[in-house]
Amino acid sequence: MIRLDMDIKVIEQMVEQALKEIKAEQPQKFTMPKAELYGVFKTMDEAITASEEAQKKLLFSKISDRQKYVDVIRRTILKRENLEMISRLSVEETEIGDYEHKLIKNRLAAEKTPGTEDLLTEAMTGDNGLTLVEYCPFGVIGAITPTTNPTETIINNSISMIAGGNTVVFSPHPRAKKVSQMTVKLLNKALTESGAPENLITMVEEPSIENTNKMIENPSVRLLVATGGPSIVKKVLSSGKKAIGAGAGNPPVVVDETADIVKAAKDIVDGCSFDNNVPCIAEKEVFAVDSICDYLIHNMKENGAYQITDPALLEKLVTLVTNEKGGPKTSFVGKSARYILDKLGITADASVRVIIMEVPKEHLLVQEEMMMPILPVVRVCDVDTAIEYARQAEHGNRHTAMMHSRNVEKLSKMAKIMETTIFVKNAPSYAGIGVGGEGYTTFTIAGPTGEGLTSPKAFCRKRKCVMTDAFSIR
């Protein structure tokens, strides 16, 4: 209550003060509390600044803490409801791939990406003392991720980069914005709740080429990692910064006369149809030796391949799925074989997983990375020709290749000639990323820049610590 004898000036001051307080409160009222941002920021600069602050804290945390954070990421993704949610949303938002296969891929990224155990220290001792060579963080990493593996790449990169002591700012594909935000928030929330510094993983609310450019240009971003097609790889490599480029592939398969043809046919269809052919490692074209080619095609058909033999229908298919530049039409990338056939006016039953056709090696479907379950088969006179054609169709990406053969000499020859990061013998392509094959996984396969199968140490700098005249106990 206002006292009547109160000076009018005092009342004015009280009102002014109250208004000031209300004004000061307003912005807070409409801004999400910091902890609730969970790594998603309005601007790229904010995302980078937050990442930088987090990295300063991570740098002084223990290796065991980093491993704890890695384990938190694994557990969070492996929670059934989370795994299902990000896998479903990924297919819904991008309209690419297959839900069941996304489950496998996200699980794989969470389970089989190496942690801090990857960072093995080298020690040299002698009369001059002790020298250590250790894998140390870069700092803030800017990572660009593809539509084809949006969540898998975020999980895989986050584990590797944080294990290496880095923090990461993601620039996802705009068409995978929602699912990327959800994954980043999910992981940050779990990490923060486990006691990790806030914002180990960040991204901008509206991913765009402009925001990626800002990320590339920001001096606080010390390392760029691009997982995607040729354009973004070229861009990061021209940035003047240290960059890791994980670019396109066009993986060929060679089948020779010594192979187990029944198994080869099944493996090829399984690999080619995995996640509707979007994995960069998936079988994209086959070179089969003439003497076994018919039998291979017969067995592929037994395993869910639909063969197109009519040249007019083949032409119609090519027109349907390619754009004016001769590349894949975005609306067909990652669609199922049945969906594509349906658009051609063909109703296929549920067993159909791949569309095959016999074509010459120059055919566009052989030479282009289509990322849909369309698998051209090229008949060749012998295995050496098959290997040479495979080398040409791979276009020097040095990414992935497969061979089905029992001839050790030819297997070795092809492995050497292809120079690919991944070479799979007598198995589906996905054995190369750890599904049914030994070894760890990665979703950033850096052929162009040579890191190959990236793991925590690929995102670290090798640094030397020298102590003279002591600590050699030999």
Ligand code: NAD
């Ligand atoms: P994409 O090249 O269209 O996009 C990849 C990322 O780069 C996206 O975030 C996109 O927004 C960004 N980008 C593309 N061009 C850009 C530019 N000029 N400036 C700034 N940002 C740009 O590729 P996609 O369709 O999302 O993914 C499929 C491609 O990625 C295929 O070629 C596939 O082989 C390749 N890939 C490679 C690997 C690997 O490990 N080597 C893994 C997955 C995908």
